[in-house]
Amino acid sequence: MRELARRTRFDHAYLSRVLTGKQRPSSALADAVDKALNAGGDLVVLVDAPPPSDDLAETGDVLEFMRRAETSDLGAGTLDVLGGAVDQLCRDYPTAPGPVLRDRSKKLLSHALGLLERRTTLAEHRELLVHVGWLSALLGCVHFDVGDRLAAETARKMAHQLGEQAGHGEIIAWAYEITAWFALSEGRYQAVVAAAEAGRAHAGISSGGVQLLVQQAKASAKLGDDQAHRLLGEAGKMLAQLPATDQPEHHFVFDPDKLTSHGATAYTWLGWDEAAGEYASEMADRYQREYRPMRLATARLNLGILAARRGALDEAVSLGEAAFESERRSGALTSWARGMLSELEDRYAGERLVVDYRERLALEAGGDR
Template identity: 45%
Template structure:
């Protein structure tokens, strides 16, 4: 698992201009600086720049990049201050341990007793906010049913505070905390195929954000609507909800997520030009945000997630080479040395992307192998994965209707679909 911050702004520029890495390298070499300095930029150098392995190229390369693109190195995502930064924050608690840490926090701070007594003593709200963050960080790896049950329990406890004596500021803080818990619960409900419960939670989270004027919380509620629409095949609604959310989200992770959801909706519609533009806008906003302390937090957008979303966009746009490039890098970024993953749902989708690419290229064995890997991953969003797997299944049945491998994949998908 690489220990670098991907340069998504540079990658977005190249993608929007529909250049391969080799073509981009040639463009740089042919600039005035490239010729005078006899630069020999190649695909590997572009890959290293995009992967974040080089955060501040040497002067001749920076000059040639500016001449080739018309943008400054900073606008292309490079930074002289990022040389020693790591994409992987050395967190005190890893996501796999977050649920246990959240339980320990409640016990240590005696929050359960304080909440039951509607007691907002010193540190109570700070501890509550930390507990909610831990639950949000558990989202990528904890089984959905386990996280749903824990979140429902905490939500019931926190809601008691709203009935107690609170100052205006305390009431606002509790509403925000309750809103994040409710949004998380909505996401987990949807992962489990509990769509009505998910929509009810989403609307409640939006209302709490509206009551206190919390733009980012409202933005994430709109993002959930866009996500639901994407899974359900309502692609015009994806774009509409994403743009509504962008109007309130401000400069935040929600803004990046909403812009990337817009890109996915546009890709489903087949609008390559606008999808590329949305991906580029998302990369630019992401470049203005501080590096997240906990990039595994469900309501935090990290640079690796941009690469993941781009993989799916280009799969839907049938740009197979670009889709494969982004999907493989997504798997690489999220796979540990022991083969486990810190983002199994992203890895599952990336394998579906690769399955579709291989199926279009005529490699049935590789297509079904990647599809099987996706279905075997334990932590999954059932509704989302079924929808993505149906794309692969549909293609396999069109091209390989009578092949045993295609039939086997179809039967596995039917079984999985029956659980949603």
């Protein structure tokens, strides 16, 4: 009752009289409780309707609704612990081995789904949906990283549905972003644009919104469209509107370095070699000091493509091979590496180093990650 009094800003004593049937609830109270419990107008209709012959029965309906809305089997702090665990897994994403992160995330998901089967208040139920939504989005990414495309899509769809049920636009936006990521790594660039535009309708000004812009920029670059540069500029402007983060490693939090990393890839694909080289070199230098293996691998592939374009075959192949050094790999790594192989084959067809790199890539693509 204290929580309801705080959220509705009605006097605790007044609420007590209503709950004990000593006083009829006012329309203002019904409206406040309806909003606090996300009842969708049901309480307002119930209280404002013409009184039936038995006023006490009507009051009892309201009391029963309020009682059920406040009934919960969750212990104090349960949702805080769950939310903290989900956040930790999201922060582990850049560095934890894919199979390890997958198994830990699946275990937590099983526990969270069990909580959804217990009695909760309406507010608790929505918060649970949000936590499970983020966890499902994470699993979509991790399943893709370890090569399980079907499980990845299943988790992505689950995140989308949970986002809709919770009314959480950014979770929906990230579900679209994952679709865009899959399509980008599979060479379906128009599908990337479609997913990015659909996701941005839900994202608002958020990390998900920035990520969708950069995915669309990269697809545009692959299509040879200079609007990639404009989209990166829009992403930068949106990022500037977000509060500075103290969790740059969180997978669903967009940090400034991420924009530089994506920019290096987009400019490499677009053929703007000078800008691409500046960005990719900055990322390679930074992530040789800081352990961010997936970003380092991407920077090395971008630098490898640029080396190939300027005639440095040995350097290009060396960088391309170095991209596979870490156990922690993005599900898109082999796709980006195939892009580099295509660049090598266009310029150095028949060279032994190119043949060796093709064989290395075939081995990596067929390996169990």
